[in-house]
Amino acid sequence: MSAVTINDVARQAGVSKKTVSRVINNEANVSVETRDKVMAVIQATGFKRNPLGMALAKNRSLFIALLADNPSPGYLQKLQKGVLQYCSESNMGLFLYDCSYRSPGLVAEIEGFIDNTLADGLILVPPLSDKKELLDMLNRRKVAYVRIGAPDAALGDSVGFDxxxxxxxxxxxxxxxxxxxxxxxxxxxxxxxxxxxxxxxxxxxxxxxxxxxxxxxxxxxxxxxxxxxxxxxxxxxxxxxxxxxxxxxxxxxxxxxxxxxxxxxxxxxxxxxxxxxxxxxxxxxxxxxxxxQPITAIGYRAAYKLIRKLQGLPDEGPKNPEADLLTCELIVRDSAREPGRN
Amino acid sequence: MSAVTINDVARQAGVSKKTVSRVINNEANVSVETRDKVMAVIQATGFKRNPLGMALAKNRSLFIALLADNPSPGYLQKLQKGVLQYCSESNMGLFLYDCSYRSPGLVAEIEGFIDNTLADGLILVPPLSDKKELLDMLNRRKVAYVRIGAPDAALGDSVGFDxxxxxxxxxxxxxxxxxxxxxxxxxxxxxxxxxxxxxxxxxxxxxxxxxxxxxxxxxxxxxxxxxxxxxxxxxxxxxxxxxxxxxxxxxxxxxxxxxxxxxxxxxxxxxxxxxxxxxxxxxxxxxxxxxxQPITAIGYRAAYKLIRKLQGLPDEGPKNPEADLLTCELIVRDSAREPGRN
DNA sequence: CGACACATTGACACCGGTGTCAATATGCTT
DNA sequence: AAGCATATTGACACCGGTGTCAATGTGTCG
Structure with a gap:
């Protein structure tokens, strides 16, 4: 059934596993014939690289996490949707972690979470994104993060609105x-x-x-x-x-x-x-x-920024130097009108 | 900073890394002195086992995933809360994955998700939990799952209410x-x-x-x-x-x-x-x-069942043979009363 | 034709753990 | 004291990939 490994592919294609690795990572310096041959075997066998093996070797897990306290459930839900969308598009796994903003052990708790999952990067939802001790810990441990909704250049990347x-x-x-x-x-x-x-x-x-x-x-x-x-x-x-x-x-x-x-x-x-x-x-x-507030778009953009950073690719979004501020829009519905005679 | 490995601990404790492994897994047949010595080094260094290395060696990732289409957002949210709670308690990571029930490529899409994350087990929210092709695929690939809200012994474990x-x-x-x-x-x-x-x-x-x-x-x-x-x-x-x-x-x-x-x-x-x-x-x-409906409790219980199963431990919950059915309760509030004169 | 740059490839160690099995030490039986 | 079961430990291969580097082959230049 499952478990076609890189070794199997290498054997069947008559090349070394390193060469297979080169092919699946789209590296340069592989001859066209070799590449085609390997690709054919990959197609035939349905090989998928094992993310755990890769993560271990590269020391990069391909998972990110959404850390949230739960201020307004509706907000979180829309945000989550946007984050998830970009994660799907880029084949990243999204971990979820709920925490309590006021808990005294918060930082240690989150540190434990990172140790448990080895998430590459974090998306921080307010009020977590304002929490200095947390950011310090993440910087110290060199865990990448993007903050939602709290532009402050000194604290790192953020996406939010005005x-x-x-x-x-x-x-x-x-x-x-x-x-x-x-x-x-x-x-x-x-x-x-x-x-x-x-x-x-x-x-x-x-x-x-x-x-x-x-x-x-x-x-x-x-x-x-x-x-x-x-x-x-x-x-x-x-x-x-x-x-x-x-x-x-x-x-x-x-x-x-x-x-x-x-x-x-x-x-x-x-x-x-x-x-x-x-x-x-x-x-x-x-x-x-x-x-x-374009909450879903904010989530999407935050995931984009984080994942691009992890991949070492440039952010090709808006050129806002320090923070992304997405624009808001007045939606007139039925709960307000001119004051009446009272 | 980080990255104290099992090798470091072994060296400092003057034992083999296998012995350290025995200690952290609480295996039998380690002398008390050795265990204490190793424990001391673990404490001193702040060693944490790398979940990726473990996952690779054991072929078990310690991650589970919550798969959901989005019927009623409020429902999903409460469910997620319960699931997350048990995950935290048992140090499991929780992946989130949104999918569209009607998408024709659904099964392949989920298969791809599993390949990307190597989640050990899945929690299926209705209407996914009724989807025969999906369950077939999971059985074929031997991915553990627990279904929410659709008791049907033939289809596997479930938690729901009546x-x-x-x-x-x-x-x-x-x-x-x-x-x-x-x-x-x-x-x-x-x-x-x-x-x-x-x-x-x-x-x-x-x-x-x-x-x-x-x-x-x-x-x-x-x-x-x-x-x-x-x-x-x-x-x-x-x-x-x-x-x-x-x-x-x-x-x-x-x-x-x-x-x-x-x-x-x-x-x-x-x-x-x-x-x-x-x-x-x-x-x-x-x-x-x-x-x-005790939705959060259902989520908690589903995570419990799934994780216990993955750990090879017995389910010590209710003795319901095929499905867990949690009880419901009438909550009388303000939206119903006797019909008026009309 | 020799020297050299560069493309292509594989051998091998390594990431951080676990499983297997053999080696040694210890205690108990007779 | 010999014989045997059991407790304790480590060497080594392995999980599935990636990084480094050396070994080839090929093309270009003088």
């Missing part, structure tokens, strides 16, 4: 709709994206020359539940905000939920918008108006 | 609430679980001595969109059903969405229930009444 721009444009959109009292649900305080979102809100207000409603800024943690809780606070304020902007869709859906449970109608009584455009956003009623 | 029982109890619950015209959204026709659900509906009606409403049976495909579509059909019937039971929560949420978009109130105007209890079910308004 949260500040997204929040800025979304806020402008609400301001254009004539909302003035907008409630903001912040993201997780440990994540850089959170501060960038906040900067975007403020920027839009500043440009419009309207005083920023400091009292309508509520802490969130990027989770559904934190959105529910934040909305509960905001909806008790007087005057009640006419719109709520959450730093991600997962929380925006929580806001929606909170509004519904107090009998408020969206968008008649209050507008709700988010950022990301995850699958969930079109499963709730009403569909969420949001800034679409 | 869909028929779930649908049966859920239907009884609605009947007890005095619903009579219940609309049913069936699952994917290719998946066995779908027929079992249907059997459960019918069983409950038969027991109650009520004629089964054949006209209220609508085809679905386990996706959100198919739930939306099926509900559109059901809500146009006269008389309109007073309740809709969907074969999974993903579709039930679609039904909810459909009801909302026609201005119907749930549960005042119509009750909606589903099966699974995914994360989504508590993010929509109103929260979904559902039969909870």
């Amino acid at each position: 949260n500040q721009q997204a929040a800025y444009e979304l806020t402008r959109y609400l301001l254009r709709l004539k909302h003035k009292d907008i409630g903001f649900v912040l993201g997780h305080p440990d994540q850089g994206s959170s501060q960038r979102c906040e900067a975007g809100f403020r920027q839009a207000y500043a440009e419009a020359g309207i005083e920023f409603p400091e009292k309508l800024l509520v802490q969130g943690y990027y989770t559904f539940q934190s959105g529910v809780d934040a909305a509960a606070v905001l909806l008790n304020k007087t005057p009640r905000p006419t719109a709520i902007l959450a730093s991600n869709d997962e929380m925006a859906v929580g806001v929606l939920y909170s509004a519904h449970s107090r009998g408020l109608k969206v968008p008649d009584d209050i507008s709700v918008v988010g950022i990301d455009d995850i699958a969930l956003s079109t499963k709730v009623w009403p569909n969420l108006t949001t800034m679409r | 869909n028929q029982q779930a649908a049966y109890e859920l239907t009884r619950y609605l009947l007890r609430l005095k619903h009579k015209d219940i609309g049913f959204v069936l699952g994917h026709p290719d998946q066995g679980s779908s027929q079992r659900c249907e059997a459960g509906f019918r069983q409950a009606y038969a027991e109650a001595g009520i004629e089964f409403p054949e006209k209220l049976l609508v085809q679905g495909y386990y996706t959100f969109q198919s739930g939306v579509d099926a509900a559109a059909v059901l809500l146009n019937k006269t008389p309109r059903p007073t309740a809709i039971l969907a074969s999974n929560d993903e579709m039930a949420v679609g039904v909810l969405y459909s009801a909302h978009s026609r201005g119907l109130k749930v549960p005042d105007d119509i009750s909606v229930v589903g099966i699974d209890d995914i994360a989504l079910s508590t993010k929509v308004w109103p929260n979904l009444t559902t039969m909870r």
Whole structure:
């Protein structure tokens, strides 16, 4: 059945196994006749190189891993899809590893994971991508990585999108709709994206020359539940905000939920918008108006960058020197409109 | 830095590398002094066995893979969590692979994936777990697998839960609430679980001595969109059903969405229930009444069964001879109640 | 024709472990 | 004390590939 080895091919083709190795690796300096002969045997026998043997010899495993804490499940899922897609295209295996951001043994745990799998490279999802100790360990052990969503040239390659721009444009959109009292649900305080979102809100207000409603800024943690809780606070304020902007869709859906449970109608009584455009956003009623982040594309691009680096090939993507920032897009759906008579 | 090999340990401990191998594998017939001496060096050097070398020598990779098409993202996510958990506990790596159920090259594609990764075993998520050609290939290649959610002793080990029982109890619950015209959204026709659900509906009606409403049976495909579509059909019937039971929560949420978009109130105007209890079910308004399937536990148990099998250790779980069927549980939330005056 | 660059190929060691088997030491039986 | 079973250990080949280097063959130049 299986197990046609390089030795079998070599024997049948009447060459040394090194020559077979040359052929399967497309190396130069193999005569055309030899190459054809070997290829024929490979075809006939259905030979596939054993990745483990190769990995051992080359000290390169051909596996990468996606490391994630689980902030917004919908986000992770889309990201994973993009990563997986490029992995398939390039015949790389993708390991999955869940970890807990707050666990004290995190770095050691991940070190153990690397030892167990010998993954060549890692894709780090926020908030892991901001974790200095982790990056230090990876640098020390010379494990390649690409970070998602946290551009900071000093910390290494990253792919993400411009949260500040997204929040800025979304806020402008609400301001254009004539909302003035907008409630903001912040993201997780440990994540850089959170501060960038906040900067975007403020920027839009500043440009419009309207005083920023400091009292309508509520802490969130990027989770559904934190959105529910934040909305509960905001909806008790007087005057009640006419719109709520959450730093991600997962929380925006929580806001929606909170509004519904107090009998408020969206968008008649209050507008709700988010950022990301995850699958969930079109499963709730009403569909969420949001800034679409090309999450799957980001995952794809991250995998591309990592794998190209591992292969020693140049990155032929966008020429952005330090970080890839993919652009976002306003998706107008049904959860926001001009404030009504209340 | 890294790369303490078994040779290094052997040299420093003054023994042969085979003896070191014996120690790290906990083999018998090593004297206590030797074991201690070797252990001390292992501790001191921080030696970790290289999984690739081991895999090559033993012809066992210590990696398993989760193969999935993507029926209901929430389902997959919970499952993945359970699988990952047991993998972590047992130091196994988990590969992820997405595939398309309908792709004609599916079997060859998966075969290629196995060649690329040398995964020791596979966990198959429905509808893959029903795919005869796939199972044949795996048997032929002697790749171990555990199937999720499709008990059928002839096809190999499986872990799942009793869909028929779930649908049966859920239907009884609605009947007890005095619903009579219940609309049913069936699952994917290719998946066995779908027929079992249907059997459960019918069983409950038969027991109650009520004629089964054949006209209220609508085809679905386990996706959100198919739930939306099926509900559109059901809500146009006269008389309109007073309740809709969907074969999974993903579709039930679609039904909810459909009801909302026609201005119907749930549960005042119509009750909606589903099966699974995914994360989504508590993010929509109103929260979904559902039969909870212990999805994460199923994933955990599947990984357990597979890995124990690979390790040649006995399965010390439930003594169910052919398939593990974990029990389900009715979760009463806010999307169903007695039919109103209409 | 000799010297030399270059293309082609294979022998062999090596990556980091494990399996087999033989060598030696030890304890027990009679 | 001889005979034998058992415990402990290491030498060596092997898993399936790749890297190094030397040995050939071929073409070009002076």
